Amino acid sequence: MTTTMSQKAAREGLGSPDLFEGGVFVTKNGVAELFVQTAVDREAEIRERNLERQANALLKLVMLAKKDIKNQRGMSPEETLRRLREARK
The missing domain is CATH 3.40.1620 (YefM-like fold)
Structure with missing residues (x-):
């Protein structure tokens, strides 16, 4: 309060x-x-803000993935693994 x-x-x-x-x-x-x-209140406020930002970022990723699937730009799990392995080299 x-x-x-x-x-x-x-x-x-x-x-x-x-x-x-x-x-x-x-x-x-x-x-x-x-x-x-108080410092405790401030830390709680910052923690809550960070959680909210993470939730918004996750929602944005989900929406981008949904858009990719709608536009048929998805990848099979095998293709994904192949690309990840190539990127590590």
């Missing part, structure tokens, strides 16, 4: 990370100036 607090309250609460859990908008004269969150 995101909350809002003044700069003064944020400075006074810097020693207690529980205060910033879920993210906090720090305001100056009622205007949001800064967003503070």
Whole structure:
């Protein structure tokens, strides 16, 4: 849950990370100036974003493969293995 607090309250609460859990908008004269969150929250956010990117990349590969099959550009398993072996040489 995101909350809002003044700069003064944020400075006074810097020693207690529980205060910033879920993210906090720090305001100056009622205007949001800064967003503070705990390292654990940030790592979870980054991990979630990476999983989302991987899912999108996988979906894109599936759509490209589907398009190739529709256009009859597919390969047999034997042809695929042959090309992989040639590429290793």
